[in-house]
Amino acid sequence: MSEPRCFKRVGPYDLFTTLGQGSFAIVYRGQHRISKRTVAVKAIVRARLNQKLQANLEAEISILQTLQHPHIVRLHDVQTTERHVYLVMELCPGGDLLRVIRSQGAQTEAQTRGYMLQLVRGLAYLREHNLVHRDLKPQNLLLSSHLPDATLKIADFGFARYMQQADLAETLCGSPLYMAPEILRFHKYDAKADLWSVGTIAFELLTTRPPYTGANHVQLLQHIEASEVELPGGISQECASLLRSLLRRDPTQRLSFGSLFTHPFLYPPELSGGRPAFPSKALALHVKALDLTQQAMQLAPSQAPTAAGGSEALAPRDEAHEDVMRERFSTLLERAEWIRQQLRLTASEASRGGATTACVEELLYRHALGMGREAAVDEMVGKWAASRALYQRAKLLLEQLAEEPLVGAADRAVLSKYAAGFAWRLREIEEQLAEERGGD
Numbered sequence: 001m002s003e004p005r006c007f008k009r010v011g012p013y014d015l016f017t018t019l020g021q022g023s024f025a026i027v028y029r030g031q032h033r034i035s036k037r038t039v040a041v042k043a044i045v046r047a048r049l050n051q052k053l054q055a056n057l058e059a060e061i062s063i064l065q066t067l068q069h070p071h072i073v074r075l076h077d078v079q080t081t082e083r084h085v086y087l088v089m090e091l092c093p094g095g096d097l098l099r100v101i102r103s104q105g106a107q108t109e110a111q112t113r114g115y116m117l118q119l120v121r122g123l124a125y126l127r128e129h130n131l132v133h134r135d136l137k138p139q140n141l142l143l144s145s146h147l148p149d150a151t152l153k154i155a156d157f158g159f160a161r162y163m164q165q166a167d168l169a170e171t172l173c174g175s176p177l178y179m180a181p182e183i184l185r186f187h188k189y190d191a192k193a194d195l196w197s198v199g200t201i202a203f204e205l206l207t208t209r210p211p212y213t214g215a216n217h218v219q220l221l222q223h224i225e226a227s228e229v230e231l232p233g234g235i236s237q238e239c240a241s242l243l244r245s246l247l248r249r250d251p252t253q254r255l256s257f258g259s260l261f262t263h264p265f266l267y268p269p270e271l272s273g274g275r276p277a278f279p280s281k282a283l284a285l286h287v288k289a290l291d292l293t294q295q296a297m298q299l300a301p302s303q304a305p306t307a308a309g310g311s312e313a314l315a316p317r318d319e320a321h322e323d324v325m326r327e328r329f330s331t332l333l334e335r336a337e338w339i340r341q342q343l344r345l346t347a348s349e350a351s352r353g354g355a356t357t358a359c360v361e362e363l364l365y366r367h368a369l370g371m372g373r374e375a376a377v378d379e380m381v382g383k384w385a386a387s388r389a390l391y392q393r394a395k396l397l398l399e400q401l402a403e404e405p406l407v408g409a410a411d412r413a414v415l416s417k418y419a420a421g422f423a424w425r426l427r428e429i430e431e432q433l434a435e436e437r438g439g440d
Contacts, residue, residue: 010086011079015041024048035380042087060157071122073155094143094150101208109239112205117266118152127257134159136197137178176217177210181249184221192251199246207232238265368397372422388429395422
């Protein structure tokens with residue numbers, strides 16, 4: 001059987017078959033000509049974008065370029081021509097969660113838990129970055145394959161925005177059936193609007209339908225306000241608790257993000273020994289400490305700062321600015337070390353109680369290797385600055401893990417081996433960047 005023929009080239013990518021089509025864009029299957037990585041290429045017609053849509057697109061690109069998480073679709077590249085903007089995205093050949101619901105019907109609690117756990121992990125990462133999605137729905141939850149253990153990935157950040165804990169928004173956006181009632185009322189809302197959407201998705205997984213319907217926004221809101229959600233029969237007490245607490249009409253009474261991340265439906269005792277199978281808080285704190293240390297290293301007096309995107313040194317700093325940088329450097333390191341001390345205390349208490357932190361360490365190890373793999377891909381296609389940043393983070397995380405007292409000698413040797421490999425790649429990239437600077 002012959003391979004499909006390339007019908008168009010966009011930068012270093014060949015475009016092949018059409019994967020989907022909308023009002024403003026067509027999604028193609030593409031492939032990088034050098035790395036051979038298969039991607040999804042979203043071709044957006046610039047002439048069809050009004051000022052608001054253009055602003056949304058720019059915001060989406062800006063947000064996606066800062067995100068890197070296993071449960072968030074990654075933006076690999078952006079190519080712009082006179083007629084199109086091409087978003088080169090991670091390919092998710094398993095389709096979306098709506099396809100699963102339509103093809104397989106109602107999911108069991110165990111199946112629903114599997115999808116919800118992955119969605120919650122992605123949301124925990126977004127909360128770490130003060131981001132709200134504002135358009136969570138089954139169509140925007142993509143799957144890495146058609147297999148039962150496929151990875152779920154949050155997609156379509158066109159309505160996403162940065163929002164601090166106390167911020168309120170008032171823009172009407174999202175898909176009506178999954179909109180929180182405060183949005184339908186045109187009231188100001190906060191990040192908890194995403195939690196209503198999470199509850200609606202969980203309900204639909206279990207029943208194949210959203211909890212409330214209506215011919216339009218007004219009728220939908222009337223149905224929501226008329227009665228409490230009618231839960232499906234035959235579900236467990238923990239599942240019912242999750243649905244009720246997520247689908248509370250009053251956002252101040254709705255389940256908090258922290259409570260969602262540790263809810264007993266997601267982490268039942270029989271599966272986790274009484275503790276979360278995915279210690280999202282510990283993982284988030286580890287990564288936060290890593291980021292703080294990385295920021296501190298970038299401000300270290302011995303290192304010249306660089307501009308975004310890998311451009312070289314900024315304007316020379318005066319002595320007053322140097323003092324500010326030193327103070328910021330010390331503060332960042334102190335915050336990072338405090339977080340690590342708290343995690344060590346927690347780990348020590350858990351070990352005395354017969355628990356183990358191996359799950360946290362394994363996840364951090366996988367996180368570091370994932371960054372290393374992404375760095376290798378970026379290095380392969382010549383994205384030196386991005387590759388260097390990822391290698392630095394991966395190396396630093398592995399070194400920190402190797403210093404943890406509960407890590408055994410054999411595991412420490414493996415961690416050190418990978419860290420040394422990343423250090424070697426960093427030296428190679430620094431040499432490449434030095435050559436490019438010398439050729440300018």
